Amino acid sequence: MPLLVFNKNGIYCPQADVYLDAWRKVPKCIVTHGHSDHARYGHGQYITHKTNIPIIKHRLGKLQVQGLDWNETLLVNGVKFSLHPAGHIPGSAQVRVEYKGEVWVFTGDYKLQDDGLCVPFEPVKCHTFITECTFGLPAFSWEPQQEVFNEIDSWWAANRSNDVTSLLFGYSLGKAQRILKNVNADIGPIYVHKTIYDLNKAMAKDFDLPEFTLLDTSIDKAELKGSLIVAPPGVQNAAWIRKIGAQTTAAASGWMTFRGARRRRALDKGFVLSDHADWQDLLTAVKATGCQQVIATHGYTEIFSRYLREELGLDAKTEATAYEAETIDQTQETA
Amino acid sequence: MKAFAQLIKALDSTNKTNQKVAALANYFKTAADSDKVWTIALLSHRRPKRPVNTTLLRLWATELANIPAWLFEESYHIVGDLAETIALVLPHPKGSTEMSLTKVVNEIAALSSQSEHIKKATILERWDQFNYYERFVYNKIITGGFRIGVSQKLMTRALGQATGIDTDELAFKLMGNWDPKTISFEELIIAPSEAAAVSRPYPFFLAHAVEGKVEELGDISQYSFEHKWDGIRAQVIFRAGTHFVWSRGEELVTDKYPEFDELLELIPDGTVLDGEIVCFPNGQIGDFNMLQTRIGRKNISKKLLETHPVILIAYDLLEWDGKDLRDTPFEQRRKLLDKLVKSKGENSPLYLSSTMNFKNWEEAAAERERSREKRSEGLMIKRKDSHYGVGRKRGEWFKWKVDPFTIDAVLTYAMRGHGRRANLFTDYTFALWHEGALVTFAKAYSGLTDAELKEVDSWIKKNTLERFGPVRSVKPEHVFEIAFEGIAASKRHKSGVATRFPRIHRWRKDKKPDQANSLEDLKALIPE
Numbered sequence: 056m057p058l059l060v061f062n063k064n065g066i067y068c069p070q071a072d073v074y075l076d077a078w079r080k081v082p083k084c085i086v087t088h089g090h091s092d093h094a095r096y097g098h099g100q101y102i103t104h105k106t107n108i109p110i111i112k113h114r115l116g117k118l119q120v121q122g123l124d125w126n127e128t129l130l131v132n133g134v135k136f137s138l139h140p141a142g143h144i145p146g147s148a149q150v151r152v153e154y155k156g157e158v159w160v161f162t163g164d165y166k167l168q169d170d171g172l173c174v175p176f177e178p179v180k181c182h183t184f185i186t187e188c189t190f191g192l193p194a195f196s197w198e199p200q201q202e203v204f205n206e207i208d209s210w211w212a213a214n215r216s217n218d219v220t221s222l223l224f225g226y227s228l229g230k231a232q233r234i235l236k237n238v239n240a241d242i243g244p245i246y247v248h249k250t251i252y253d254l255n256k257a258m259a260k261d262f263d264l265p266e267f268t269l270l271d272t273s274i275d276k277a278e279l280k281g282s283l284i285v286a287p288p289g290v291q292n293a294a295w296i297r298k299i300g301a302q303t304t305a306a307a308s309g310w311m312t313f314r315g316a317r318r319r320r321a322l323d324k325g326f327v328l329s330d331h332a333d334w335q336d337l338l339t340a341v342k343a344t345g346c347q348q349v350i351a352t353h354g355y356t357e358i359f360s361r362y363l364r365e366e367l368g369l370d371a372k373t374e375a376t377a378y379e380a381e382t383i384d385q386t387q388e389t390a
Numbered sequence: 391m392k393a394f395a396q397l398i399k400a401l402d403s404t405n406k407t408n409q410k411v412a413a414l415a416n417y418f419k420t421a422a423d424s425d426k427v428w429t430i431a432l433l434s435h436r437r438p439k440r441p442v443n444t445t446l447l448r449l450w451a452t453e454l455a456n457i458p459a460w461l462f463e464e465s466y467h468i469v470g471d472l473a474e475t476i477a478l479v480l481p482h483p484k485g486s487t488e489m490s491l492t493k494v495v496n497e498i499a500a501l502s503s504q505s506e507h508i509k510k511a512t513i514l515e516r517w518d519q520f521n522y523y524e525r526f527v528y529n530k531i532i533t534g535g536f537r538i539g540v541s542q543k544l545m546t547r548a549l550g551q552a553t554g555i556d557t558d559e560l561a562f563k564l565m566g567n568w569d570p571k572t573i574s575f576e577e578l579i580i581a582p583s584e585a586a587a588v589s590r591p592y593p594f595f596l597a598h599a600v601e602g603k604v605e606e607l608g609d610i611s612q613y614s615f616e617h618k619w620d621g622i623r624a625q626v627i628f629r630a631g632t633h634f635v636w637s638r639g640e641e642l643v644t645d646k647y648p649e650f651d652e653l654l655e656l657i658p659d660g661t662v663l664d665g666e667i668v669c670f671p672n673g674q675i676g677d678f679n680m681l682q683t684r685i686g687r688k689n690i691s692k693k694l695l696e697t698h699p700v701i702l703i704a705y706d707l708l709e710w711d712g713k714d715l716r717d718t719p720f721e722q723r724r725k726l727l728d729k730l731v732k733s734k735g736e737n738s739p740l741y742l743s744s745t746m747n748f749k750n751w752e753e754a755a756a757e758r759e760r761s762r763e764k765r766s767e768g769l770m771i772k773r774k775d776s777h778y779g780v781g782r783k784r785g786e787w788f789k790w791k792v793d794p795f796t797i798d799a800v801l802t803y804a805m806r807g808h809g810r811r812a813n814l815f816t817d818y819t820f821a822l823w824h825e826g827a828l829v830t831f832a833k834a835y836s837g838l839t840d841a842e843l844k845e846v847d848s849w850i851k852k853n854t855l856e857r858f859g860p861v862r863s864v865k866p867e868h869v870f871e872i873a874f875e876g877i878a879a880s881k882r883h884k885s886g887v888a889t890r891f892p893r894i895h896r897w898r899k900d901k902k903p904d905q906a907n908s909l910e911d912l913k914a915l916i917p918e
């Protein structure tokens with residue numbers, strides 16, 4: 056019996072009777088991070104990194120949860136579980152699973168770039184590496200973060216000088232805070248959509264975020280002129296957006312690599328900013344584990360695993376999961 | 391090249407027409423003159439001869455990116471655009487260059503006569519000096535097909551802002567046969583040019599589709615009706631003792647239609663006709679498939695002229711006696727045109743698109759119902775007092791097409807979408823029943839809502855039978871109503887039938903696959 060198996064509920068450790076990021080209700084589940092396709096509602100017991108507790112409670116309400124530190128070992132029926140930074144969003148962890156000398160690592164979602172917000176990714180040695188590969192295609196190659204933020208800053212500054220409001224769409228958990236943390240707050244006032252505002256409040260004490268104001272209907276339109284509004288992608292077509300006057304829209308996502316993706320969403324501008332690993336970083340991560348076996352869970356799984364098999368000689372395969380590979384058209388809050 | 395790539399990036403960075411115009415106008419104010427000419431040329435689909443085929447480009451990009459060939463092809467399939475794929479998979483550039491657009495374009499043009507070795511060395515050197523947008527633009531110049539949402543109209547607006555020249559005049563100047571290699575910005579845009587004016591067509595005036603109820607167009611006596619012919623829109627120009635045939639794509643196609651040579655003797659100098667070129671075998675209008683065959687042939691052989699003869703169905707007169715008639719009301723232009731065409735006798739390749747008047751909209755609707763038997767696509771509705779404008783203008787000319795043909799077909803294959811829909815299976819192949827088996831008859835890419843697309847996509851992923859690269863065969867389980875505009879017998883298609891503009895009309899969840907139509911049902915729709 057393999058140490059971890061994929062069944063209809065999620066990724067399962069039979070020896071410990073524990074699930075990882077289960078997509079159906081299970082009695083006991085280790086959760087890698089707070090995105091809704093990984094942290095689902097209704098498990099009996101949640102085990103997660105301490106940072107995630109306020110986030111998950113904020114999203115799912117009251118629940119029974121045990122918090123772990125980085126590297127802290129949880130022993131269940133002889134199986135050692137521990138959490139290691141995944142660098143995806145604040146609190147995001149890889150799960151290391153060890154039993155009788157055999158080590159598996161499940162990445163959840165991850166990136167190798169240091170975003171200045173969350174604890175950076177740490178490679179973990181293992182025999183079997185279960186990895187996401189949302190951007191597992193050589194077409195994806197991220198620029199250094201500072202270059203992207205220079206672009207965002209100059210876009211905002213130019214809009215501001217034309218009295219145009221800048222609307223920047225990014226996922227409310229992770230991307231929004233990364234933007235707030237790294238954008239040049241001296242340019243002008245920053246407003247955030249309520250979803251983001253509430254999340255920020257829930258997690259603020261751990262992060263040194265710049266000043267942000269809740270965007271609500273009482274704010275005078277004239278005040279918004281030239282400001283930066285950070286909002287989740289799902290509200291792009293909301294009625295209030297049309298009411299705020301002269302504006303220009305942009306999204307921050309890895310999908311903005313494709314010219315077509317931006318056009319399809321009828322955005323003015325796309326910034327290539329992702330919380331997932333690009334092609335080279337996925338390969339770097341795989342190599343750093345020293346693993347022999349790879350299981351790709353979501354993204355361009357077939358292409359990525361074929362490359363690992365044929366070019367790197369690894370035993371790589373894919374397994375179907377219910378994790379959503381942050382699709383281009385996605386407006387829901389997952390990933 | 392840097393300024394041009396910046397321009398393309400700026401045009402790419404907004405969906406707002408005003409900002410696009412501003413970016414272009416700013417470029418036209420600041421760029422070097424020769425670069426401006428090449429910019430106009432490239433944005434209106436004029437480009438240097440392709441120096442290398444795309445197979446070689448792919449091979450070189452694959453080598454430089456150091457990835458296996460299959461991975462390049464998978465990436466290309468997902469990105470959907472070759473120029474973009476190459477720009478994305480190449481490693482970050484090691485150098486940079488200040489080469490001007492003109493220099494780059496001239497270098498590309500000169501490559502044609504070089505050895506493959508030099509072609510490769512040159513292109514690889516540029517790739518390693520260009521940033522992402524420069525690479526993308528460079529690849530587009532080599533492969534052709536700049537589609538970045540800059541219409542001719544948008545460009546003339548920008549040129550108008552930059553130069554102060556009237557946009558109609560600019561539109562006129564940009565049409566026709568000019569060569570960016572030899573013409574200067576001064577000659578093309580600034581100076582009035584007599585020689586070029588001889589060959590130049592007028593910008594085509596276009597119709598709007600009827601939206602909502604046709605009765606809302608109001609008083610029917612204000613309108614003149616014609617059938618809407620399904621051919622190639624063309625202007626035939628008689629000036630300075632010679633003639634020119636222009637198609638709507640602003641291509642000079644005089645040589646492709648030698649049938650019209652004889653008109654030179656019949657039509658007085660200083661005449662411009664607007665009409666539709668259609669195939670006309672055996673004294674009746676042929677189907678679009680015939681015309682497609684004619685367009686596709688490079689050599690116009692004697693035999694082809696016999697089997698696929700064309701005529702011009704004229705519907706407007708834009709110039710008469712050397713005078714621009716575009717401001718004359720339609721009704722008066724038509725009187726002149728009718729007289730001109732009717733005097734030409736039976737055997738000329740010049741026909742008239744007859745005008746009709748109706749007392750009420752019911753009568754008009756009844757005539758529209760007869761469109762298929764008349765081999766037309768529906769009716770054209772033109773205001774009798776309309777001027778011949780530029781581009782598409784609201785409230786003057788309308789097209790009122792007949793409802794499309796429809797047939798229920800079974801989904802049999804699916805392919806991943808390109809670029810924006812790279813994760814979804816969005817390109818479908820449909821089949822009809824024939825002797826107990828399903829025979830492919832059409833591919834369709836559009837017509838479903840986003841929610842339906844997602845639903846079909848996840849069904850496909852779970853019901854795949856076989857994979858062939860990006861294509862999957864799926865269980866024959868779902869029935870879709872496919873709509874299309876035209877139908878014709880075709881030897882090139884396995885089903886023996888060609889359909890025009892097939893698209894998904896709706897998902898027939900109420901139907902089982904055995905309730906889909908048969909190939910015989912489809913063939914019964916082919917007009918006699």
Ligand SMILES: [Zn+2]
Pocket residue numbers: 088090093143164389390
């Ligand atoms: Zn995630």
Ligand SMILES: [Zn+2]
Pocket residue numbers: 090092093163164187353378379380390
């Ligand atoms: Zn995920």
